[in-house]
Structures are given as structure tokens and as C-alpha cells.
Amino acid sequence: MLLGRAAEWLVFEELSTGAADDLAKATDVARGMVMRYGMDEGLRSVSSEDERPTFLNPAEPQPAGRRVSEATARRIDAAVQAIIARAFDRATDVLTENRTALEAAAARLLEKETLEQDELRTIAEPLRRRPARAETIRSA
Known part of the structure; x- marks a missing residue:
């Protein structure tokens, strides 16, 4: 998802709003990895989803209220940022090689x-x- 953004950086050495949607989608995936699926070593055994689907309309989740402490929220943010940084670095490496x-x-x-x-x-x-x-x- 970050190849467009990585290509911008590699070719122009700057980032624009052109790959904003890709970045948002990658962030959503990374947040799901951490919060929904426990794919962070420090938070592995806890699902920290912010939203739950409603009974009558599962396509429109409703906020479930805050379910994590400030410290956990910071930990989640750091884990998401680390995943995105690794993905961006890997995308840049792949494009550099090719x-x-x-x-x-x-x-x-x-x-x-x-x-x-x-x-x-x-x-x-x-x-x-x-x-x-x-x-x-x-x-x-």
C-alpha cells in the first residue's frame, strides 16, 4: 500500500498528498493488526478495538467507548507507527532494487x-x- 508514497520519496525526495489514501488504508490495516488481532508482542493477548458493529446494522460500527488507558493508547500508537515505518522502508528498498x-x-x-x-x-x-x-x- 505504501509503494506510491515510497516512489514519491525515492524519485522526488519529498512527499505530497498524492498517496494520502494509501497511507490512510495502510494505517487502518496496521491499527487492526495491533488492536484487533493482537499482533504486537507487548499487546498480544488483548483486543483493544475502539468500535463494535451494532446488532441491527453491522456495516456501521458504533463507538464502544474508550477501552484502553492512556499508556496503552500510546503503546498502540507506537506499534502502529513502527509497522508503517517498516512497511515504508521495505517499499523503498523494493523500489530501489527495481x-x-x-x-x-x-x-x-x-x-x-x-x-x-x-x-x-x-x-x-x-x-x-x-x-x-x-x-x-x-x-x-
């Missing part, structure tokens, strides 16, 4: 404004693949 594909995709986008799936696959074919690895989520 800069030619990034530039090829950008050039093609300047020509056409959109890329079809087959075109993107062709550009991505020579990418250096990183082996999949399980990561332990460590607290900040």
Missing part, C-alpha cells in the same frame, strides 16, 4: 495514463523477487 521497472512503468503511464494488467506484468517480469518470509511483529 528502479528500472519503476521508471518503465512511469514512462508508460505518461504515454497512456493507465496500464492494463498484461502491460504491468510485462514490466514487472524482470523484478528481483524476495523470498517470502514470516515476520514477527515486534513492539516499538
Whole structure:
């Protein structure tokens, strides 16, 4: 989710509002990892969800009230920030390692404004693949 933001940083050495939605989505995922699924070593055994679905309309969760202390809230924020920082660093590393594909995709986008799936696959074919690895989520 942070590749667009990382590409901005890598190419222009600055960040804009262009990838704001991606950053918001990544933050939501990271917050869910910590608060809903206990994916932080220090908070592992506790679900700290802020919202619960309502009985009549589960699509619209209602605030459940504050369920954590200030210290825990700070710990959650630090864990979320650490996850986002690691993801951004990893995205930047992947793009750095595959800069030619990034530039090829950008050039093609300047020509056409959109890329079809087959075109993107062709550009991505020579990418250096990183082996999949399980990561332990460590607290900040």
C-alpha cells in the first residue's frame, strides 16, 4: 500500500498528498493488526478495538467507548507507527532494487495514463523477487 508514497520519496525526495489514501488504508490495516488481532508482542493477548458493529446494522460500527488507558493508547500508537515505518522502508528498498521497472512503468503511464494488467506484468517480469518470509511483529 505504501509503494506510491515510497516512489514519491525515492524519485522526488519529498512527499505530497498524492498517496494520502494509501497511507490512510495502510494505517487502518496496521491499527487492526495491533488492536484487533493482537499482533504486537507487548499487546498480544488483548483486543483493544475502539468500535463494535451494532446488532441491527453491522456495516456501521458504533463507538464502544474508550477501552484502553492512556499508556496503552500510546503503546498502540507506537506499534502502529513502527509497522508503517517498516512497511515504508521495505517499499523503498523494493523500489530501489527495481528502479528500472519503476521508471518503465512511469514512462508508460505518461504515454497512456493507465496500464492494463498484461502491460504491468510485462514490466514487472524482470523484478528481483524476495523470498517470502514470516515476520514477527515486534513492539516499538
